[in-house]
Amino acid sequence: MTSVTVAPPPRHYLNVxxxxxxxxxxxxxxxxxxLYLLSITFFFVxxxxxxxxxxxxxxxxxxxxxxxxxYNKLFTIHGVTMVFFFLIPSIPAVLGNFLVxxxxxARDLAFPKLNLASWYLFIIGGTFTVWATVAGGVDTGxxxxxxxxxxxxxxxxxxxxxxxxxxxxxxxxxGLNIIVTTHKMRAxxxxxxxxxxxxxSIYATSxxxxxxxxxxxxxxxxxxxxxxxxxxxxxxxxGGDPLLFQHLFWFYSHPAVYxxxxxxxxxxxxLVACFTRQRPFGYxxxxxxxxxxxxxGFLVWGHHMFVSGQSVYAGMVFSILSYLVAIPxxxxxxxxxxxxxxxxxxxxxxxxxxxxxxxxxxxxxxxGMFLAALAVDVHVHDTYxxxxxxxxIMVGGMVMAYLGGIHFWWPKITGRLxxxxxxxxxAILIFVGFxxxxxxxxxxxxxxxxxxxxxxxxxxxxLNVMSSAGASILAVGxxxxxxxxxxxxRYGPIAPANPWxxxxxxxxxxxxxxxxxxxxxxxxxxxxxxxxxxxxxxxPPEEIGRE
Amino acid sequence: xxxxxxxxxxxxxDLDQQRDAAELGMWVxxxxxxxxxxxxxxxxxxxxxxxGEAFAAASHHLDSWLGAANTLVLLTSxxxxxxxxxxxxxxxxxxxxxxxxxxxxLGAVFLGVKLYExxxxxxxxxxxxxxxxxxxxxxxxxxxxxxxxxxxxMTGVHxxxxxxxxxxxxxxVVLAWRDGLLAERYIPVHLTGLYWHFxxxxxxxxxxxxxxxxxx
Numbered sequence: 158m159t160s161v162t163v164a165p166p167p168r169h170y171l172n173v174x175x176x177x178x179x180x181x182x183x184x185x186x187x188x189x190x191x192l193y194l195l196s197i198t199f200f201f202v203x204x205x206x207x208x209x210x211x212x213x214x215x216x217x218x219x220x221x222x223x224x225x226x227x228y229n230k231l232f233t234i235h236g237v238t239m240v241f242f243f244l245i246p247s248i249p250a251v252l253g254n255f256l257v258x259x260x261x262x263a264r265d266l267a268f269p270k271l272n273l274a275s276w277y278l279f280i281i282g283g284t285f286t287v288w289a290t291v292a293g294g295v296d297t298g299x300x301x302x303x304x305x306x307x308x309x310x311x312x313x314x315x316x317x318x319x320x321x322x323x324x325x326x327x328x329x330x331x332g333l334n335i336i337v338t339t340h341k342m343r344a345x346x347x348x349x350x351x352x353x354x355x356x357x358s359i360y361a362t363s364x365x366x367x368x369x370x371x372x373x374x375x376x377x378x379x380x381x382x383x384x385x386x387x388x389x390x391x392x393x394x395x396g397g398d399p400l401l402f403q404h405l406f407w408f409y410s411h412p413a414v415y416x417x418x419x420x421x422x423x424x425x426x427x428l429v430a431c432f433t434r435q436r437p438f439g440y441x442x443x444x445x446x447x448x449x450x451x452x453x454g455f456l457v458w459g460h461h462m463f464v465s466g467q468s469v470y471a472g473m474v475f476s477i478l479s480y481l482v483a484i485p486x487x488x489x490x491x492x493x494x495x496x497x498x499x500x501x502x503x504x505x506x507x508x509x510x511x512x513x514x515x516x517x518x519x520x521x522x523x524x525g526m527f528l529a530a531l532a533v534d535v536h537v538h539d540t541y542x543x544x545x546x547x548x549x550i551m552v553g554g555m556v557m558a559y560l561g562g563i564h565f566w567w568p569k570i571t572g573r574l575x576x577x578x579x580x581x582x583x584a585i586l587i588f589v590g591f592x593x594x595x596x597x598x599x600x601x602x603x604x605x606x607x608x609x610x611x612x613x614x615x616x617x618x619x620l621n622v623m624s625s626a627g628a629s630i631l632a633v634g635x636x637x638x639x640x641x642x643x644x645x646x647r648y649g650p651i652a653p654a655n656p657w658x659x660x661x662x663x664x665x666x667x668x669x670x671x672x673x674x675x676x677x678x679x680x681x682x683x684x685x686x687x688x689x690x691x692x693x694x695x696x697p698p699e700e701i702g703r704e
Numbered sequence: 705x706x707x708x709x710x711x712x713x714x715x716x717x718d719l720d721q722q723r724d725a726a727e728l729g730m731w732v733x734x735x736x737x738x739x740x741x742x743x744x745x746x747x748x749x750x751x752x753x754x755x756g757e758a759f760a761a762a763s764h765h766l767d768s769w770l771g772a773a774n775t776l777v778l779l780t781s782x783x784x785x786x787x788x789x790x791x792x793x794x795x796x797x798x799x800x801x802x803x804x805x806x807x808x809x810l811g812a813v814f815l816g817v818k819l820y821e822x823x824x825x826x827x828x829x830x831x832x833x834x835x836x837x838x839x840x841x842x843x844x845x846x847x848x849x850x851x852x853x854x855x856x857x858m859t860g861v862h863x864x865x866x867x868x869x870x871x872x873x874x875x876x877v878v879l880a881w882r883d884g885l886l887a888e889r890y891i892p893v894h895l896t897g898l899y900w901h902f903x904x905x906x907x908x909x910x911x912x913x914x915x916x917x918x919x920x
Contacts, residue, residue, distance in 0.1 A: 258715075265715035267725040333732045341725040342715070371736045375743035379857070386833040388853040389846075390747060396846040401750055405743055673714070 169572070169669040184269035185672055190255035191570070192276050193246055198639075200242035200283065203290070205632065207235035212594075212628040215621045220611045228611035229296035230312065236299030241321050242283055244551055245413065247559045248420035249366070250279070250331050253359045255570060257335055259663035260353050262344025262681065264673040267337040275330035278323055285320030289313035298609065300410070303391035303402040307383040315384055318377040325370045325377075328416075332366030335359055344662070346681035353661050353685040354430075354443050358423025361447040365412045365419075365454060373409035376402065403465055407458035415454040417551055418518070419447055421558030422489055425511045428561055429493045431659045432508035433500025436686040439492040446485035453482045463534045472531055479529035486522050490515060505657075506580035510561025513588045517553025521546055524599065539609075542602025545595045553591055560587070560638060567642065568652030572669040575645045583637035590634050593627025660687055711889055723891055730895045734902050737865075741906055744858050748913060751850050758847035760918025762840075765830055766855070767821065771915035774817045775907065781810035782904045789897045792880070792890035800880045800893070807900065808873040811866055818863055822856075831856065855914050862910060865903045872896050 170187045173179075180188060210231050214222045223231065254272065258265055266272050289295055295317045297306040306314050339360050343352075379390050380402070389395025391402040430437045437443055459467060459475030493515055502508070524546040527533050537543065567575050597620040602608075606617050613621070655664040666675050716722040752759050788803035825831050829839035832849040833856060840848045876896060879885050885893050 263715065267715065268729060269713075269715060271729075329736050333729055333736070336732055337725050337729045340728055341721055367732055367736050368739055371740035372743050375740050378861075379743075379747070382857060387835050388832055388857075389850070390853060390857075396751075396755070396850045398750060398754075401747060405746065678717075 167667055168671060169667060170672045171572070171669050173672050182273070184265070184273050186254050186258050186266045186269065186272060187570075187670065187674075189272050189276055190251050190253075193250040193254060193279070196276075196280060196283065197243050197246050197251065200238045203287070204235050204238035204243055205635070207231045207238070208628070209632060211235060212625040214611050215613070216625050218613050218615050218618050218621075223611055225611055226296060227294075229298075229609070230294030232609060233295050233298050234290050237286060237295070237317060237321070239551075240299055240413070240417070241324055242279075242286065244417040244555055245328055246279065246331070247555065248424060248562060249328075249335070249359060249362055249416070250276075252355075252424065252559075252562050252566065253331070253335055253362075253420065256355065256566065256663055257338055257359060258342065259569075259666065259670060259674055260356055260661055261339065261342060261347055262662050262675060262679040263338065263342035264675070264678075266334045267342055268334050271330050272334055275327040275334070278327035278330070282320045282322070282324030282327065285316050285323065289316035289320065292316070300406060301377070301380060301402075302406075303380065303383070303399045304393065304397075307380050307391055307402075308394075315381060318381050322374055322377045322381070325374045328366050329370045332363035332370075335363040336367065339363075344679050344681055347662075350441065350444075351681055351684040352444075354426035354437060354440065354447075355420075355423035357444040358419045358426070358447045361451040362416055362419045362423075364448075365416050365451050369409045369412040369416075369455070372405060373413075376405040376409065379405075400462065400465055400467065403462050404458065407461045408455075411458040411461065412451075412454045414547070414550070415450055417555050419450060421514060421518075421555040422447065424558040424562040424565075425493060425514050426489075427659075427661070428507045428511035428565055429496050430686045430688065431565070431657050432505060432511070433496055433502050434688045435496050435500040436684075436688060437492060438495035438498075439488070440684075440686070442488050443492050446488040449485035450482060453478065453485070457482060457529075460529055460534075463531055464538050469531075476529050476531050480526065483522065483526060486518075490519055490522075504581075506575075506577060506584050507561045507565035509581060509584040509588075510557045510564065513584070514554055514557040514561065517549050517557060517588075517591070521549030521553055524549065537602055539607055540602035541598040541606045541608055544608050545598035545602060548595045548598070553595070557587070557591075560584070563638075563642070565657070566663075567645070568656045569663055569668050569670070571646055571649075572652050573645045573649035574652050574656060575649055576641050579637060579641045583634050583641075586637065587631060587634035590627050590630030590632075594624050594631055595627070597621070597623045597627075661685060719888055726891050726895060727898075730898050734898060737902060741861070744854075744861065745909070745913075748854050748858065751847075751854065752913075752917075755844065755847040755850060757918075758842070758844035759851050761842045761844070762848040762851035763915065763917035765825075765828070766915050767824070768915040770817055770821055771911050774814050775911050777810050777814050777817070778904050778907050781807045781814070782901050784810065785897045785900045789890065789894050792885050792893040793887070795886045797880065797883060797886060800885065801877060804873055804877045804880060804893075808870055808877065811870045811873070815863060815866055815870075818859065825852070858910055858914065862903065862906055865906070869896070869900050869903055872899070 170185055180192065183189060183192075210223065211228070214220070214228055214231075220228070254266070257263075292313055295310070295312045295314055297310050297312070297314060301314070301318065306318075339352075339356060382388060383390055383392065389397040391397045391399050393399060426437055426443055457475055457479045459471055460479045463472050463476075493511075524542070528537065528543065528546060563570075564575060564580055567573070601617055601620050601624075604617070606613055652668045654666065654668050656668075657664070662679055662681070663670075665679060712719055712722060716725065784803045784806040788800055788807060791800040791803055822831075826836070829837045830852055832838045832852050838845075838849060838852075842848055873896065876885065876893060879892070
């Protein structure tokens with residue numbers, strides 16, 4: 158990324174210095190966002206390689222490629238890296254870091270040094286986890302259920318737990334920074350109800366990050382103490398209660414699911430508004446539904462333990478509360494859809510991702526309702542139905558939104574335009590590959606194929622081959638953006654300040670922005686989405702395009 | 705110390721905004737700490753509920769007088785800390801250095817007493833960690849083990865927070881000595897004060913939960 162070359166005249170955050178230390182010791186939120194972008198792409202590749210091997214093994218019913226132990230390690234590495242080192246930092250730490258100060262008209266986040274420190278914590282935590290992987294792996298699954306993780310597993314549980322513990326603090330510090338920045342750093346005139354919806358959602362995400370992550374930290378700490386000091390906080394042999402671990406773990410990890418979707422919803426709100434040239438329908442409802450999801454998200458963790466021996470009455474309460482999450486989620490989906498109505502819709506790449514998000518998230522959310530039903534969950538618990546469900550949310554939802562956001566803000570981040578034709582082609586390829594990979598898994602799960610086994614009965618083979626074939630298409634789909642985005646750094650056309658004719662504050666400064674973002678602190682006199690007024694140059698909506 | 709000339713960081717418009725941001729940041733951090741300790745208190749509540757009698761019996765092996773004395777020490781340190789914040793705001797350098805040192809020393813006394821208690825438990829063979837011999841006379845041995853496990857983890861995590869606080873106080877003493885923390889530069893003292901009071905409050909809960917279980 159340091160090799161970006163742009164015509165000399167305007168000084169911006171990329172060409173202000175080129176040395177390694179100017180990157181590694183930077184306190185510029187935009188550069189730290191790029192450090193995160195590079196780091197999480199690295200972890201995405203690791204998680205992707207593990208997923209590839211898992212899908213290859215599942216091409217045949219027999220365990221002919223991998224041993225059971227290796228398979229266990231691979232799906233654990235896939236889960237751990239994708240959840241903790243890709244999805245959770247993806248939009249908050251890359252786009253959040255880059256965009257929050259720009260969108261609110263600030264020079265930087267409230268605590269720039271803390272921001273850099275959080276990236277270093279991320280790297281240190283990641284190093285532990287990579288080391289654990291290289292040194293022999295870990296086989297507990299990303300959920301670390303006790304007493305297997307605390308007593309019986311002979312793999313590198315400690316190093317992985319330490320890695321996630323440290324990375325958790327990176328996530329806490331990012332959330333803290335965003336909360337304080339949103340409260341205290343907004344430009345004059347930028348009231349809460351003039352904020353872009355991305356800020357609402359990233360703020361709600363940050364609340365979850367700071368309130369849930371510490372619970373994961375103490376839980377992993379207890380697992381580590383249990384392994385290290387030989388005590389039995391979660392070990393039934395020593396009077397401990399394994400279910401307590403599951404309560405503590407899911408008290409973090411269920412809200413963490415919303416860390417992995419809320420920012421995507423924020424991105425989609427921006428994309429839908431820009432590519433329909435409309436103010437989002439029901440702005441306040443979309444904003445508050447982010448908070449509702451964050452709050453409800455803290456009250457539903459018990460739906461992961463319907464079959465773990467939890468009291469049936471607790472199960473009923475958790476089931477009802479889980480249904481409640483559907484309300485704010487549906488509010489968003491209906492509002493995005495209503496925004497399309499009578500909008501001037503254009504199908505640039507980011508919009509393709511946004512539309513993909515809306516459909517796939519809806520499928521993922523609806524199947525979540527199946528799982529929240531006590532009786533149905535007994536049937537599909539720990540089957541591929543669950544795997545398909547959460548991949549529709551995390552990949553179909555969050556990764557789509559992340560890619561949509563990266564494409565949308567790429568001109569602002571790098572000062573270059575990406576090749577639209579290739580980008581549209583790969584967006585469609587990813588959509589097709591994704592559905593072919595994961596839709597058969599709903600069927601597999603409903604027919605009773607359990608997750609986390611490397612062998613399965615012969616009758617499941619056709620659906621598994623379909624899934625693996627889809628995964629190969631998906632992999633190719635991901636390689637395209639990786640290639641043409643890097644290509645565009647050198648050969649892409651120079652981006653104007655506002656290639657989309659969008660209305661946010663981030664589009665009012667140059668592309669890429671100067672180090673302190675704005676030459677003068679902007680004064681805000683209207684809300685974020687004044688598309689009915691045309692764009693900054695006064696062009697009417699239908700004339701606004703990229704070319 | 706390089707920013708002695710200008711205490712305002714580039715991203716802020718004025719000192720008020722900078723102070724508000726720092727203060728809110730500290731409160732958010734303390735909220736994360738509440739959740740961090742919350743996990744431990746939940747574990748304690750679960751096992752206390754399941755093993756109430758065994759916890760009461762095991763609790764009698766702790767010296768509640770030492771615990772009470774330590775509570776007094778820590779609450780006094782909160783007083784000196786609060787006075788230190790006032791001294792910083794009003795620009796009294798000598799008083800500030802003295803009060804920060806007093807807070808630091810009281811914290812050290814607390815940790816000394818804690819270490820003595822740990823050592824005493826070791827001699828009584830009541831440390832269920834690292835495969836050390838665990839010699840317990842009562843009926844419910846494994847339940848008492850759980851009590852002592854939680855005792856060591858909870859007070860240990862608390863003590864770790866005390867050590868960090870003492871480290872920060874040491875840094876503040878040096879800065880205060882060099883005139884770095886007076887008047888509009890008092891924010892670091894104020895934030896450390898918030899942290900220190902939080903750590904004290906955790907102990908205010910730990911003391912009755914661990915030392916005063918059941919009737920004596």
